[in-house]
Amino acid sequence: MTTMGNRARALVAAAALLALAACGGSKEDEAPGGLPASRAEAARFLTQASFGPTAAEIDRVMALGYRAWIDDQLARPASSNRAFWDAQDAEVKAADPTNTSATIGADGVYNAFWRHALTGEDQLRQRLAFALSQIFVISLADGNVGNQPRAVAHYLDMLGEKGTLTYRELLEAVSLHPMMGTYLTSIRNRKADTRTGRVPDENYAREVMQLFAIGLVELNDDGSVKQANGAAKETYGPADIAGLAKVFTGWSWACGDLSNTCFGNGALGGVSDPERWTKPMVGYPQYHATEEKSFLGTTIAAQGTADPAASLKAGLDALAGHPNVGPFIGRQLIQRLVTSNPSPAYVAAVAAAFANNGAGVRGDMKAVVKAVLLHPEARATSDRSGKLREPVLRLSALLRGFGYASDSGRFRVGNTDNAGSSLGQTAMRSPSVFNFYRPGYVAPGTQAAAAGLVAPEMALAQETTAAGYVNYMRDGISGGFGASGTATVNGAQVARRDLQPNFAAEIALADKPAELVQQVADKLMPGDGMPEALKTEIATAVGAIAIPALNSSGSNQTQIDNARRTRVNAAVFLTMVSPEFQVQK
Secondary structure, three states: OOHHHHHHHHHHHHHHHHHHOOOOOOEOOOOOOOOOOOHHHHHHHHHHHOOOOOHHHHHHHHHHOHHHHHHHHHHOOOOOHHHHHHHHHHHHHHHOOOOOOOOOOOHHHHHHHHHHHHHOOOHHHHHHHHHHHOOOOOOOOOHHHHOOHHHHHHHHHHHHHHOOOEHHHHHHHHHHOHHHHHHOOOOOOOOOEOOOOEOOOOHHHHHHHHOOOOOOEOEOOOOOEOEEOOEEOEOOOHHHHHHHHHHOOOEEOOOOOOOHHHHHHOEEOOEEOOOOOOOOOEEOHHHOOOOOEEEOOEEEOOOOOOOHHHHHHHHHHHHHHOOOHHHHHHHHHHHHHOOOOOOHHHHHHHHHHHHOOOOOOOOEHHHHHHHHHHOOOOOOEOOOOOEEOOHHHHHHHHHHHOOOEEOOOOOOOOOOOOOOOOOOOOOOOOOOOOOOOOOOOOOOOOHHHHOOOOOHHHHHOOHHHHHHHHHHHHHHHHHOEEEEEEEEEOOEEEEEEEEEOOOHHHHOOOOOHHHHHHHHHHHHOOOOOOOHHHHHHHHHHHHOOOOOOOOOOOOOHHHHHHHHHHHHHHHHHHHHOOHHHHEEO
């Protein structure tokens, strides 16, 4: 086993232990919606509600308080991934006008995601959209979806917009988006044909229940499983899938007509609507099932005249009204934003906000988000709180913390799938509809597993991903992140990676290792986030990097500058790969 392999194994094991005891002790904010008790508490809140704290955003939370900050964020205009995709695509086409196939492609989606994650003013909306993208999954890894990257950018925008309305509105927008129809094969779904033996496609009907709405087993409001004769009560069976599948028959492209050609390929008179991949699907009566539809205790009577819109309304109403939705979706949002193992009381409080926002509205997602972020358990730490940061969120915290800027303006981080040399995770590229990890994943052989705790993100943690992350951080902190390009530096054209940091404040402290490490800790683990023992360990390692004295001619200034930068690189790198950073407390 190599030294790097041993280090990788140690990182995984230590992260598992820290996921069990994220901070130790207990601290409660007596007024969860009010002003933070300290900048450290504000930073911890922003770790949950944004893509990473910055000094400026900590100042805002300190001035506004938690609840007012949330209200301010949700009132801000939404960043548009599709608009940024379009702008990038126009640049690519203008750069090579003779190439009619030139396009930004999937890179445009990744770039847009990182641009808004790092610089978007609507941090909470974008962070919520990312969380929802891991529940209502579509994936660029699927070839049919990957062929329409502009529409994927639009889908992400839709999650950001509808994800702050009501769950019922969100569920309808998801169900009718052509990208979901493509990914889970509900677009062009046809009614049964007894002559040929064709039956409606059941893929979306199954997954909308299992993953997007109610889950596999019936739940109490606190997320505990309902029992019958000593066994969990299942929420649905084959008959429910078959019945609900009929609801989703007859839905296809919106191309200005209800002809068969529009249904089949989104073309009218041989001309395809270029926006058909982003417009909500419409119902085609000739392809919609008219027989009785029964599912989840709901029955839609047989229709004399096919009415796909009426069927869809009844079907989505039944799903959104199911008592499982509040605890099922609420618990997952808690896991994505705050902690892997919320208490029953925490889940129940979020489910209650889902059931009634205080004004009689069910499924108000703004109320749900507030319940998730403002619950006393979210604002406290204990031996069960916290979660492992997924790789994308580790990188976003680094890039925001040190103000990384994009030379190209495109934020060309690119595909980071490779587990051995990158993050092993790329936004909007889940390997399956089940996301990068399951909500109930238990890391085998860990102390967390022995304590009966789940650790979803640990599904991405193994020796290859740990070593790949270490190598990716080492190279990126040293040379920048993303695709290579040219930039003007001090009046000269240089080739370098697209995202570059502002380490000026850290370089100024390079000859004071303890102060340098504290500066890094203040940006990556604000307040008391970095234990004193880790600070000492990193400062010792940084101090071991020699900075040569300036010689009489001054000819070794470049060597001195390089050594100072090396010390900064080391301080940032050792913080980023530490298990203490990799756990969101």
